[in-house]
Amino acid sequence: MTWTNRLLCMAACLLALLSPALGDPVFSLLQLWQFSLPSAPPSLEALILQELRWPRTLVAVLGGAALGCAGCLLQRLTANQLASPGLIGINQGAALGLVLLIMSPLPLSPLLSFSAAFTGALLAMVLVFMLTRLSFGFLSPEGLLLCGALLGSLYGALTLALLLINQHALEQIRFWLAGSLSYVEPSQLGPMAILVISGLLFAFALQRRLQVLELGSDAAHGLGINPLHALIQIMLVILVLTAAAVAVIGPILFLGLIVPHLSRSLWGDQLWRQLSGSAVLGALLLLAADSFIRLTPQADQLPPSVPLAVLGVPCFIWLIMRRYARES
Amino acid sequence: MARLLLLLLLIPLAAAGADCRPVPHAMGVSCIADQPQRIAVLDSGELDVVLTLGLQPVAATTPSHAGQFPVYLRDQLAPTVDLGVPQEPDMERLAALKPDLILGSKLRHGRYYPILSSIAPTVLSERIGASWAENLQLFAWALNQQDRARRWQQQFEQRCADIRQLAQQKQQPTVSVVRSMQSHIRLYLQDSFVGNLLQRCGISRPLAQQATGFAVRLRSPVAIKQLDGDILLLSEYAVERGSLIRRWQHSGFWSLLQAPASGQLYSIEDSWWMLGIGPTAALRILDDIEQVLISYDVD
Structure with a gap:
């Protein structure tokens, strides 16, 4: 473990323990305890x-750990640094599921809305898989990315159309769509925790398979791993992690895209390091953004994606410029 | 003063050569038939006024989330064309009805005034809600029903005095008025319809609800104590589409309130407390207040 690694882990733990003290009102350490x-x-x-x-x-x-980890897995799987869970239709599927629930006569309980968002994401991904299989004849990471982006924009358009027809659904879903932690439903916490923790465990368990996949399907066959099965397993983990997070906190796109990059520039290409770094950094960044929001007067309304993007984008650009300067 | 002079100058101009009465309002002066027959109203406050004065509109709007005319007016209301939501009335449907008077407010319909006045003479009040009593006078003039308005006013003053006396007998309990929406809670202040009405009739409000302004909006139960009072009146807007207070009621925060614990939580009807914003709604509210005050025990 390098010192940056230790420092960040400690920062994440410290922030997690102290962040409940922040907000209006601010509590002292003694009060917090x-x-x-x-x-x-x-x-x-x-x-x-x-x-x-x-x-x-x-x-x-x-949520932060899940989105960071899912982003890392997807970028490695597709060997594409622009890939993020937001790009392959999972978020849009979750939003569509939620809007359909709001428009249905079913009561809007927290558990039901979690299930609707999760199921929406799941069905959206199944359709992406089927479309990829149909149009490409086989499942490839690139095909999934393309079909995911295509179907994602279709889901997005359908969601938008439904929201325009139904004004009260828009009011209901406005905060979720922007991504929000302002009111966490206690009954959503359990299912989210179970899904995210098992997703994280599976992500680490599937590391070797992902590394073999990165060598190419011939190498995978040679090592006795079915590349198709491995691909589907990893995609499922990405799906579960993203859907569980998005169902509760809404689509926070920034984390899945940026965190894996940050993690790699801090700890290098090795999969285990990048993956665990992404989980820690994702949690740290989302927690920091949310703690920051709680100290602003608009605590109930500002989505965490705003400080994440406002502070994160310049940092990210600086990081890219530094790397290019070093490489050239 | 200069404005008044201008108005006096304009009145004869507008009235010149027409068989109609000039009525000055928020957007200018409109010339209105002696007895308007086909009245279109653009908001629930105007609908309430027209029915209170014993007339029937040909068309009205429906509050956006309710999707129907306010429940408390339904019995009085003859079949009426629905013009859609107050914020965006359906102009084509309105024009097809050939109204001879349109009633609305500058606040909500000022930007439509050129279109509206090309369809029919239009009278707009400055604001809605807290200005309900002035709006009644204005629209009564436009409808040529000043006598009925005056009689209504006397009836109201009497009821108001009764309530004021009753509240004094009960040692002025503070009355909190809470409206639960889908994603926030509203506490209505002095510059709202309810706030204005309660103040007129001498009802005390909790400290957090005495400020000027329209309403306080709460999204987090952290500030739940602002809801408390000796009496808590709770209204829910379109419950079937979600009501934030239900989530708060299931949280530990609810136990911090005194009023529910001492049996002083009353459910009130959103349609006349919140949607009506007119004279008939006002009398209904006073009836409710009276009931609640009568059963309130001073300890």
Whole structure:
């Protein structure tokens, strides 16, 4: 472990532990400790920490790690640095699922909306797989990327059309569409945590297969791995990670695209390092963005993608310029 | 003063050579038939006024999320053409009806005034909501029903005085008015219809709801204590499409409120408390307030 690695891991842990103290009101360390204990007498402060801030922190950590990790897997799988889970139709599928639920006569419970977004993403991906198989004759990472982008724009257009027809759905989904952690439903936390943690475990378990895939399908056959199976397995992990995160926090596109790059420039190309770095960085960045938002007066309305993009894009450009300067 | 002079100058001009009454309003002066027969209204406040004055509109708009005319007016309302939402009335349908008077507000319909006045003489109030009593006077003039408006006003003053006295007897309990929407909670302040009405009739409001302005919007239960009062009146807008208060009621924050714990939480009807913003709605609200105050025990 390099010192940057240790530093970032420590920063992530420290921020995760302290971030619930930030917001309006700001708590002191002592208050944070006192009011976070389950034995704390019921008071506004205890409720803020236990029912709002801690779940929010947990969701930021899980969501950030999931999106970062999924982005890393997809960029490695497709050998394309521009690939991100937002590009292959998963987000758009989740949005379509959610809008269809809102327009249906079904009641809008938190668990049901989580399921609708997740199922929407799942079905959207299945269609992408089928279209790729049909048009290319086989499943290839490039084909998935192309068909995912195509179908993604179709889902996006359908969602937009439905929202324009139905104004109240737009009001309902506005905050989710921008990406938001402002109100975490306690009942969504469980399923999200289970899916994200198992997704992360599978991601690390499938590392060797991904590395073999990167060598080409002949090499994979030679090593006794079916490249098609490996591809589908990895895509499934990407799907589960992205859909579970997006279903709760909405589509935050920036993380899946940028985090794998940051991670690679900090820790290099080795898959294990890039993957674990992406998970840690994703969690750290989303948590930092959300903590920052909570300190602004627009805490309930500003989506975390705004500070992420406003602060993240210049950093990212600087990173690219530095690398090109070094290479030329 | 200069404005008034200008107005006095304009009135004879507008009236010249026409068999109609000039009515000055927020966008100018319109010349209106002695007894308008085909009245179109562009918002629920105007609909309430027309029905209160014993007339029937030919067309009206429907509040956007409700998708129907306000429930409390439905019995009084003869079959009426639906013009869509108040923010964007259907102009083609309106023109096809050949109205002889259109009522609306500058706030919502000022930008449509050129079109509206080319369809029929149009009278727009400056604002909606808190200005409901002035709007009644203006529209009564336009509808040539000043007598009925005056009688209504007397009836209202009487009811208002009764309520004021009742509130004093009960030692002025603070009344919190909460409206739950899909994604936020609204607390109505002095410059809203409800806020203005309650203030007129001497009802005390909780400290957090005494400010000037239209409404406070809450999205996070952190500020839930602003909802509290000796009496909490809760209205929900289009419940079937989601109501944020239900989520708060299931959270621990709800236990911080005094009013529900002491049995002083009352569900009120959104259609006349919030959507109506007119005189008939006002009297209905006073009826509700009276009921709640009568059953309120001073300890």
